[in-house]
Amino acid sequence: MLVDVAEIEIRSGNGGNGLVSFRREKYVAAGGPDGGDGGRGGDVVFVADGRLLTLMDFRYKREYKAQNGGDGRGAKCTGSSGEDMIIRVPIGTLIKDAETDRTIADLNHHGDRFVAAKGGNGGWGNMHFATPTRQVPKFAKPGQRGVSRKIKLELKLLADVGLVGFPNVGKSTLLSVVSSARPKIANYHFTTLEPNLGVISVGESESFVMADIPGIIEGASEGAGLGHEFLRHIERTRLLLHLVDVSGIEGRNPIEDFDTICEEMKLYNPKLAEKPQIVVANKTDILTDPDMYEAFKKEIEERDLLLFEISAATGQGTRELMAFAFGCLKELPIPEQEVYEDIPQEEEADTFTIVREGEAYRVEGRRAERIVGSTNFSDYESLQFFQRSLRESGIIAALEEAGINEGDPVRICDLEFEFVN
Numbered sequence: 001m002l003v004d005v006a007e008i009e010i011r012s013g014n015g016g017n018g019l020v021s022f023r024r025e026k027y028v029a030a031g032g033p034d035g036g037d038g039g040r041g042g043d044v045v046f047v048a049d050g051r052l053l054t055l056m057d058f059r060y061k062r063e064y065k066a067q068n069g070g071d072g073r074g075a076k077c078t079g080s081s082g083e084d085m086i087i088r089v090p091i092g093t094l095i096k097d098a099e100t101d102r103t104i105a106d107l108n109h110h111g112d113r114f115v116a117a118k119g120g121n122g123g124w125g126n127m128h129f130a131t132p133t134r135q136v137p138k139f140a141k142p143g144q145r146g147v148s149r150k151i152k153l154e155l156k157l158l159a160d161v162g163l164v165g166f167p168n169v170g171k172s173t174l175l176s177v178v179s180s181a182r183p184k185i186a187n188y189h190f191t192t193l194e195p196n197l198g199v200i201s202v203g204e205s206e207s208f209v210m211a212d213i214p215g216i217i218e219g220a221s222e223g224a225g226l227g228h229e230f231l232r233h234i235e236r237t238r239l240l241l242h243l244v245d246v247s248g249i250e251g252r253n254p255i256e257d258f259d260t261i262c263e264e265m266k267l268y269n270p271k272l273a274e275k276p277q278i279v280v281a282n283k284t285d286i287l288t289d290p291d292m293y294e295a296f297k298k299e300i301e302e303r304d305l306l307l308f309e310i311s312a313a314t315g316q317g318t319r320e321l322m323a324f325a326f327g328c329l330k331e332l333p334i335p336e337q338e339v340y341e342d343i344p345q346e347e348e349a350d351t352f353t354i355v356r357e358g359e360a361y362r363v364e365g366r367r368a369e370r371i372v373g374s375t376n377f378s379d380y381e382s383l384q385f386f387q388r389s390l391r392e393s394g395i396i397a398a399l400e401e402a403g404i405n406e407g408d409p410v411r412i413c414d415l416e417f418e419f420v421n
Helices: 171-178 227-234 254-268 290-302 318-329 345-349 366-373 380-392 395-401
Strands: 005-011 044-049 063-065 085-090 093-097 102-107 113-117 148-155 161-164 196-203 206-212 239-245 277-282 306-309 353-357 360-364 409-412 415-418
Touching: 005 113, 044 093, 044 102, 063 085, 085 093, 085 148, 102 113, 113 148, 161 171, 161 227, 171 196, 171 206, 171 239, 171 318, 196 318, 206 318, 239 254, 239 318, 254 290, 277 290, 277 318, 290 306, 306 318, 360 395, 366 380, 366 395, 366 409, 380 395
Parallel strands: 005 063, 044 085, 161 206, 161 239, 239 277, 277 306, 360 409
Antiparallel strands: 005 148, 044 113, 093 102, 093 148, 196 206, 353 360, 409 415
16 A cells, blocks of 8 residues: 655754753862763654655654753763654655645655754853853853744655556556566546556666556546645656556547646646647547547647557557657656755744733743753842843843833743842
């Protein structure tokens, strides 16, 4: 079973907390602060692995968390860094931000890596806050929290050529004739329920990959049947072989079938309609209405499209078609997926907002939380550091811009105090 879409939640590791510690040794009366820094939290990293074929594993496990950094230790020792969470995905996986649905990474080659969530930095130990006038700092910085986000994974087949067309037009038969692939074949609609890949050899050391995309139906662009799942795989191909059943056995009009598939691709993604395509008239060995077929040929020629006549069942014309398709591929560039720049988590996390709550002003955001977390409110020097940090971070200026007055309440986390400028 092919699983090509999954949504998971990831979280990078928290940074370790800095330590408040003082050197205490025999014959050393006042050794000074020696609290070490916290270790960095682990990252969440996606890695493309050629040994994987589906996203099946993500159906059973939805949460992935990197290891937290270790807390700082005495004697100026830094805590251990957290281990990264390595998430292996198949080649051809798109990494998307689930909230915006924007592609932030496209892993096309074995070993491609993408850091989706960076671990938090470790907090400073109290050894960093010693000054000539503050020789006994009784505070340290906590580690930064890790980043939590929802990620959407999409797997798109990496095929050079895509076989498209209505169900039961002979795509699976063609793939089985020209490659070693053995897709399920039967004389009924939707025999193929998931894409099949085949390697087509056209000469010594010359080959390409062709995908049998399951039959597309009218309304596929709106999600009818499995339309979205099937159409997604066409986006990566460079060339389309559009198979049309021209036998007339089922009483279908080949021109209408051709136009319907083209319209569904255009509605799903206008770029699909612009892809080079070769029209392949299949089942020419069992024509029941020659006049209808001649009308189809004339229409295709008037549209300046290439037409190949084949019989996938007998192999007639298939070798010539594959050779021509390979020649076209040599002239066609590999399409690139549009990838949006991912917002660095450090920038996203290092923000704050001012919210008016009646007569009070609440400061929200990671920056404000870090300042509060690094303050020892029972220590006078730490309180001075707290006041200075609020000013240097721009929080005091933002409160003044919001209209705060002397003595108005200010709330940060669980604290409330009066504003004093």
